[in-house]
Amino acid sequence: MYQKYKLSNGVRVVLEKISHVRSVSIGFWVKTGSIDENVENNGITHFIEHMLFKGTKNRTAKDIAKAIDDIGGQLNAFTSKECTCYYAKVLDTHMDIAIDVLTDMLFYSLFDPEEIKKEQSVVLEEINMYEDSPEDDVHDLLSKAVFQGHSLGFPVLGTQKTVNSFHRNMLIKYMKEHYTPENIVISIVGNFKEEEILYLLEEKCKDFKNTFPSSGIIEPAKFIKNKFIKHKDIEQVHICMGVEGVPINSKDHYPLLLVNTVFGGSMSSRLFQNIREDKGLAYSVYSYLSSYKDIGLFTIYSGVSPSQFDEVLRLIQEEGNNMRKIGLTEEELQKSKEQLKGNYILGLESTSSRMLSIGKSELFLNKIYSPKEIMQKIDKVSIQDIKRVIDKVFSFDEVAVSMIGNMNKNENLKNLRC
Structure with a gap:
């Protein structure tokens, strides 16, 4: 049975309780992907996803990894053309730790300039690895052909040129525009107490009231015979x-x-x-x-x-x-x-x-x-x-x-x- 709620700041929450399991899976979904980018900042959504693992006001990158590793949990994220998801899976007894880590990453990441430089090298290697795999690259090439001139055809990883151009102010501005309460859904499935989890989410999300307007309306893509x-x-x-x-x-x-x-x-x-x-x-x-x-x-x-x-x-x-x-x-x-x-x-x-x-x-x-x-x-x-x-x-x-x-x-x- 699914339950839907809205936090006081407007973030939507969807819950499914399964009492016979011992795990809880938590996902923070953000309705932003490469479709929201342009030719100058292509790849910025994916790059921000990487940077949220690189340190916050409360944790170093190592602390983030250890917080979940030490309790035998899993922590990961992915970026697609239309959304980004940060998620964790932990034992039900450690649900509070997972929520604390995820909200810390989403709301208090530092975007340290030195870490940005390091991660640029990492993402450039990811692009190189992808281009060395033609069985993967050919699918991106099709999107580029079909949606030529539209952001839906942009590669999620970006390009060598755009990734090298990213800087702290650019990343923070994009987050303010797209990481807004109306763009976020929290989905949680597993063994939990509903009142406890809603209280935790209210507490951890109460200061998140980003109202910076997103710029521009994206026109629907059209199929191009190409x-x-x-x-x-x-x-x-x-x-x-x-x-x-x-x-x-x-x-x-x-x-x-x-x-x-x-x-x-x-x-x-x-x-x-x-x-x-x-x-x-x-x-x-x-x-x-x-x-x-x-x-x-x-x-x-x-x-x-x-x-x-x-x-x-x-x-x-x-x-x-x-x-x-x-x-x-x-x-x-x-x-x-x-x-x-x-x-x-x-x-x-x-x-x-x-x-x-x-x-x-x-x-x-x-x-x-x-x-x-x-x-x-x-x-x-x-x-x-x-x-x-x-x-x-x-x-x-x-x-x-x-x-x-x-x-x-x-x-x-x-x-x-x-």
């Missing part, structure tokens, strides 16, 4: 093909998830069985959807040797065309429903995964759906819904492409309409 190629002397060619998907709150979200399960989202999918299992042409081939607030992206990825590239490309398009012509059978629809429901329920077996689920839902949808409601949404998807989504999404006449590898761009893309 092609980006990065030549690199490596053994494989990595390719992503993208078509416009659906936003996170769309009625077509669950139908598309089911279509993806059959098309390329699992080991039993058409893409995987045809290209890898039956023909042995690629080690990695799959599809997935990315759903944002105002738009979505449906992506097909494969990493293949240059000699197999044309055949794999032909087979991907063939499977896409078959999906439009044949769609899903009733049997495939039922199997994909069971698969999706199973994956969803198994993914909620831990307090941390449930904390992530309810926090993100409240942050973006202002609503939390129970597992029963999610299962009902999946079960209600009809063959007509599936057909509508396939007709809407599976159009290879409007496809964006990103590629990384040692290839002849004219020959390898001659059969792709882009």
